[in-house]
Amino acid sequence: TGDRSRDDARGGARSYGGDRRGTDDRRGSDDRGARSYGGDRRGGEAPRRRGGEGGFGPAGGRDGSAPRRDARPDEPDLPENVEASELDPAIRRDLLSLDKLNANAVARHLVMAGKLIDDDPRLALAHARAARQRAGRIAVVREAAGITAYHAGEWAEALSELRAARRMSGGTALLAVMADCERGLGRPEKAIELGRSEEARALTGDEASELRIVVAGARMDLGQYDQAVVTLQTSDLDPTRTGTPAARLFYAYADALVAAGRAEEGVQWFLHSAEADIEGVTDAEDRVEELTGGDL
Numbered sequence: 001t002g003d004r005s006r007d008d009a010r011g012g013a014r015s016y017g018g019d020r021r022g023t024d025d026r027r028g029s030d031d032r033g034a035r036s037y038g039g040d041r042r043g044g045e046a047p048r049r050r051g052g053e054g055g056f057g058p059a060g061g062r063d064g065s066a067p068r069r070d071a072r073p074d075e076p077d078l079p080e081n082v083e084a085s086e087l088d089p090a091i092r093r094d095l096l097s098l099d100k101l102n103a104n105a106v107a108r109h110l111v112m113a114g115k116l117i118d119d120d121p122r123l124a125l126a127h128a129r130a131a132r133q134r135a136g137r138i139a140v141v142r143e144a145a146g147i148t149a150y151h152a153g154e155w156a157e158a159l160s161e162l163r164a165a166r167r168m169s170g171g172t173a174l175l176a177v178m179a180d181c182e183r184g185l186g187r188p189e190k191a192i193e194l195g196r197s198e199e200a201r202a203l204t205g206d207e208a209s210e211l212r213i214v215v216a217g218a219r220m221d222l223g224q225y226d227q228a229v230v231t232l233q234t235s236d237l238d239p240t241r242t243g244t245p246a247a248r249l250f251y252a253y254a255d256a257l258v259a260a261g262r263a264e265e266g267v268q269w270f271l272h273s274a275e276a277d278i279e280g281v282t283d284a285e286d287r288v289e290e291l292t293g294g295d296l
Helices: 002-008 089-094 100-116 121-134 139-151 155-169 175-184 188-196 205-221 225-231 244-259 263-276 284-292
Strands: none
Touching: 089 100, 089 139, 100 121, 100 139, 121 139, 139 155, 139 175, 155 175, 175 188, 175 205, 188 205, 205 225, 205 244, 225 244, 244 263, 244 284, 263 284
């Protein structure tokens, strides 16, 4: 159950991926509160927002986007039909300090990272690294590189990039992803420390819930199943709630209950998770069948 908890009761702070069910990698934290780095992603989940109102400056390329800059030898190819205008407008504004040609290339690499992050996270990471090499002093680029490294299972790189992004821009929204990276590096105690930090106490809503899910997973990594249960016992644990955040929280709580030897209660919370899971992000129904033999 500890391994399953690491796959399904994981946390995060930004929405770049889908479910990690049934795998050992930590991609797809289903993170909340995201700024979108790419255009429409292939397969799964809602399309990303598209910033269709132009590029970075005066017209030079197709559709009024900035002219192309030749790729550097160590960069992955950029398809001709990938436009900087597909990037979230708020993120494009963060790139305005770059020259137009470089800003255009950075934006297009970020778009490609967003498009590929589910289906080919290694190639997505190559694009994110290319953006970072061109614009390493811009917080949003370091954040994108960190999130993409997280999805690719490069925990140390992800943690380094996310720390850099937070030093540049401040804020607490990345704590859950950073804590999950610590788990990926085999340091659950560090994840728990982050969960106890002053910054963690400032979190509210889904961000706080995501961090609790990660901390509970870290407790389970250490075999501290009863503590994992207690970590998740908050007012958000309301079975009348629906939606992905609720489904994920209920699933994590159910998993911790089962690991703590409270299987009957766990089944009930897996059922609550299945009822709340409008978007089908968990395998709660499968877990119920697994635990009951299909006999309820």
